[in-house]
């Protein structure tokens with residue numbers, strides 16, 4: 001019986017998205033022994049607005065929270081003198097607990113990974129424009145591990161039952177501070193990379209925090225039952 005191998009994953013992305021063949025593709029495995037210790041980079045500084053309506057969207061993979069253009073700032077660290085603004089944040093989960101993160105650290109995967117996507121407002125006029133530039137985007141990556149319940153993240157997780165199908169969107173105005181999604185210790189690895197999904201554009205300065213953040217097993221399960229490997233189930 002002829003075996004038909006349907007390749008729909010990253011291996012086929014290069015056909016449609018030539019960027020995926022590039023030299024600064026993400027995600028990567030962080031080999032901690034090869035990371036150079038932080039030079040004299042200035043501190044990374046962020047400020048987010050808390051009391052504004054946000055919408056949780058089901059884009060067909062994972063879930064995404066749109067900041068709807070409200071004000072925010074990310075600057076310093078590897079970002080030079082440019083100021084970046086939070087556009088959206090989203091989560092990547094795996095189908096098997098402990099294998100959901102995109103980045104790995106010394107070959108180890110985590111249960112999930114949160115991405116806070118910012119764009120360079122000092123140089124560009126829109127997210128879409130910035131998304132095509134080598135210094136256009138900065139993404140804060142937060143590794144998620146199973147542990148205690150994450151109260152801030154729960155403000156989104158509890159809404160997932162209402163966006164079970166691709167394109168579903170629910171708006172909420174409960175105050176939420178994206179800064180509360182970040183770990184206590186803000187040590188990070190940084191490298192020039194790309195979007196981790198098509199079009200895989202090489203426009204991302206990655207800033208991956210070293211300290212994982214804990215989410216409860218129930219929160220992972222809720223995410224998994226809605227997004228197994230990015231597919232709603």
Ligand SMILES: NS(=O)(=O)c1ccc(NC(=O)NCCO)cc1
Pocket residue numbers: 115117128131139194195196197198199204
């Ligand atoms: N996972 S990731 O690298 O943070 C990422 C962020 C945004 C996108 N795409 C995106 O925002 N597209 C909207 C229009 O450009 C894809 C991947």
Ligand SMILES: [Zn+2]
Pocket residue numbers: 090091092115196
């Ligand atoms: Zn992502």
